[in-house]
Structure formats: structure tokens, C-alpha cells
């Protein structure tokens with residue numbers, strides 16, 4: 220058990236301290252990958268090396284133990300992998316812990332893991348982001364100079380970063396759904412609505428590669444295939460949308476978007492019953508007296524016939540008003 224000092228002192232004392240340290244580290248690593256034992260105790264006076272015994276949920280024994288928790292405070296049992304990007308709490312505990320000085324390290328770290336300090340000497344946090352291995356090791360130095368080493372070795376998984384982000388006023392995010400393969404990216408009945416000046420960010424959530432084909436309108440042809448997790452920013456320069464499709468799969472793998480140009484709509488005289496446009500009453504677009512106007516204020520001005528703006532009623536859509544508002548706020 221954990222801390223006895225009897226036995227083969229004479230034999231082990233003949234071996235140099237440094238080589239024992241290497242043997243201990245080796246045994247701890249091998250032992251834990253086989254998921255047998257919790258750790259070892261080494262007494263420099265007697266040269267005794269002894270097992271700390273099986274640990275149940277953590278590693279170690281009741282007098283010195285190492286336990287890992289996930290962010291919900293649930294014990295992550297030995298042998299269970301670390302998920303990429305997730306922070307785990309590793310706690311040293313036990314009846315004798317108060318008498319020890321603890322030191323922590325990552326004795327194996329091909330998982331690109333980081334060890335962070337916790338609230339006290341007996342707590343550490345570890346986060347990994349690559350697929351590989353990690354071994355969180357804690358060494359307790361006891362008052363008599365002897366040490367105990369515990370290590371929790373696990374495999375780690377890759378952190379899948381979502382580089383794509385979310386839509387905002389200037390950027391509209393479209394995700395090619397997982398499982399799309401050679402099929403269309405979306406349906407003609409629900410095209411992506413884009414305003415000139417906005418960026419259409421196409422993100423690939425599919426395990427197959429994809430590549431946007433355009434004839435140069437309304438944005439440049441994507442120059443290379445993108446794999447899962449990558450994206451392409453298509454800057455909407457105009458309202459010309461000839462067939463868009465997946466360059467890899469051909470025209471059947473269609474992509475439907477709809478574009479509106481707010482600046483053009485601002486000057487469009489076909490949207491009123493009086494052949495007028497915003498420009499007729501609020502200056503040309505470039506010098507508009509309505510810069511910064513919101514969708515709601517334009518919409519309300521039309522429905523309340525403010526200054527005669529009712530000439531737009533039933534002739535302009537909400538999306539067209541949104542496009543004008545977007546242009547007036549660029």
C-alpha cells in the first residue's frame with residue numbers, strides 16, 4: 220500500500236537516484252496506458268518503490284489521489300479521452316495531502332495541452348486542442364523527503380474550430396449542409412438574400428469538398444476547393460446572378476441567391492405610383508438627406524404617407540426597403 224518503507228532498501232540503494240527517477244517515470248507511463256495502477260511512491264532513504272494501488276474513479280489511493288472533472292463537475296474516469304478545446308479540472312486530494320508540497324507537470328503532451336493554475340496548489344486546469352496524448356502528473360514531496368508521483372494519461376481529440384462565425388449586417392453566413400455531396404446547396408424556393416456591398420460567407424459543413432462557380436458575377440469564382448471547416452467570402456458587387464453552382468459537381472449542384480441593390484432602388488422610379496423615387500424628394504443617393512435611416516423609419520413613413528411617401532404603398536417590398544436602409548447606412 221501507499222507509503223510503507225520496509226523491504227529492499229539495500230538492493231535499490233545501489234542504483235543511482237537519477238536512473239531510479241527515469242525508471243519511475245517509465246513505469247508510471249506504461250502502467251497508466253495499460254490502465255492498471257494509479258501511481259508509485261518512491262522513498263529516497265530506503266530506495267523503496269511501491270505501488271499506490273488501484274483508485275476507482277481517479278488515480279492513487281485514499282491518502283494521495285488524482286481526480287479529473289469536466290466543466291459540469293462530473294468525474295471523467297481514467298481511460299476516457301479529453302475532448303479538444305474543453306477545460307478539465309484536475310484535483311489532487313487525500314488524507315495526507317496537507318502534509319505535502321505538490322508540483323505539477325505534463326509528462327506527456329502530444330495533444331498541444333496547456334496546464335493552468337487553479338485556485339490552490341491542489342487544483343490545475345488542462346485544455347488540449349490536438350489529437351494526441353497527455354499525461355497530467357503531480358508529485359507530492361512528503362515531510363520525510365520521500366515523494367509520490369501520480370499521473371493521469373489520456374488520449375486527446377482535435378478541437379474543431381468554427382472559423383465561420385455568424386451573420387451580421389455586413390456578412391451573411393450560408394453553410395453548405397453536411398451530406399450535400401453532389402446535390403444542390405439549397406433550394407430555388409429559398410434563395411439566400413444578399414444586398415450589394417454585403418459579403419456572402421459560404422462555409423463548408425460537408426465532409427465533401429466544395430467550390431463556388433461564378434462567371435465573375437456577382438462575385439469572383441472561388442479559386443480552390445474548400446474542405447470541411449473552410450469558407451469562402453463572396454463579396455456581392457452587383458445584382459447579376461447567372462447560374463451559380465458547385466464547380467466540382469457541375470450545374471446540378473446549384474446554389475440559389477437573390478441580390479438587391481439599395482442604391483439603385485433609391486433612385487428607382489418604377490416603385491411608386493407617381494414615377495418618383497427617394498431621390499426626387501431627398502437628393503441623389505450620394506448626397507441623400509436620409510443617410511443613416513433605419514428600415515423601420517422608412518417603412519413607417521410609407522405606411523403613414525409621410526410627406527407623400529404613400530406613393531410606395533403596395534409597390535415596394537420589405538426586403539427592398541431593407542436593401543435601401545442597408546445602402547443608406549454603409
Ligand code: HEC
Nearest residue numbers: 495496497499500501509512516517520525526527528543
Ligand atoms: C414625394 C416625396 C418623397 C419621396 C418619394 C420619399 N420621401 Fe421620404 N419624406 C418625404 C418628406 C416630405 C418627409 C418628411 C420630412 C423629412 O423628414 O424629411 C419624409 C420623411 C422621410 C423619412 C423620415 C421618417 C421619420 O420617421 O422621420 C425617411 C427616413 C425617409 N423619408 C426616407 C425616404 C426613402 C428611403 C424614400 C425612398 C424609398 C423616400 N423617403 C421617398 C418625402 C418623400
